[in-house]
Amino acid sequence: MRIGELAEAAGTTTKTLRFYEDEGLLRPAHRTPAGYRDYRPEALARVDFIHRGQAAGLTLAQIRQILDIRDHGQAPCEHVRNLLDARLADLEQQITQLLELRDTITQLRDQATQVEPDTCSADQVCRYL
Secondary structure: OEHHHHHHHHOOOHHHHHHHHHOOOOOOOEEOOOOOEEOOOHHHHHHHHHHHHHHOOOOHHHHHHHHHHHHOOOOOHHHHHHHHHHHHHHHHHHHHHHHHHHHHHHHHHHHOOOOOHHHOOOOOOOOOO
């Protein structure tokens, strides 16, 4: 299938597919005598996998590692599990930080319930921050 057909089927752009190819995520397409890219049907499954990896928060470098493992004839399941474990730990840390930030902003907002502009000194922009 030509690059435009693959892009449409995968819900992406031809520019993205060229980028994936340049980055080693998508195998180089065969070329027609006219020089057009001619992708095999399995390219669609590969692009879908890349998109699912991105949706899970994996980087393109991590996705490339997974694809490289598969391309060398091995099942990447253990590697994927380890990446997902690390991603979950990162998410837990981000959630903790966001909850702390929410608490801080709530305290600042509560302090600003009674707006008193006269209490700000000339060298302060706003005493509530």
